[in-house]
Amino acid sequence: MRFEIAHIPSDLINDPIQVRKSFWLAGAFPTETIDVRTICPNGAAAVEEETSWVDALIYAVTLSIYTPRTSWYYCRRDPYVVPQPAPVVVAPPQSGSPTP
Numbered sequence: 001m002r003f004e005i006a007h008i009p010s011d012l013i014n015d016p017i018q019v020r021k022s023f024w025l026a027g028a029f030p031t032e033t034i035d036v037r038t039i040c041p042n043g044a045a046a047v048e049e050e051t052s053w054v055d056a057l058i059y060a061v062t063l064s065i066y067t068p069r070t071s072w073y074y075c076r077r078d079p080y081v082v083p084q085p086a087p088v089v090v091a092p093p094q095s096g097s098p099t100p
Contacts, residue, residue: 005044006044006045012076013046014074014075016074017040019070020069021071022066024067040075042076045074045076046074047071047072052070055067
C-alpha cells in the first residue's frame with residue numbers, strides 16, 4: 001500500500017526512511033505506535049507499507065503469531081534551508097614575513 005499525502009515535486013522529498021514494525025496474532029495487536037512527526041518533522045509526502053518476502057516467511061514460520069511489516073516514510077525537505085557556502089579561513093601571517 002502507498003498513501004500519497006501531498007503532491008509535491010520529487011526534488012523536495014528526501015530519500016525514504018525505512019521502519020520495521022511488529023504485530024502479534026496476524027496484525028491484531030501492534031507492539032508500538034509510530035508518530036510520523038518524529039520521523040518527518042517537515043511533514044510526510046507519502047507512506048508506503050508492504051509485507052516483504054522476509055516478513056511473509058517469518059509470518060509463516062511463526063504460524064501468524066508474530067507478524068512483521070516494513071514501512072517507508074517519504075519526508076518533505078525544508079524548503080527554507082539554503083545550503084551555506086563553506087567558511088573562508090585565512091591563515092595568520094608567518095613570523096618574520098612582512099604584513100600586507
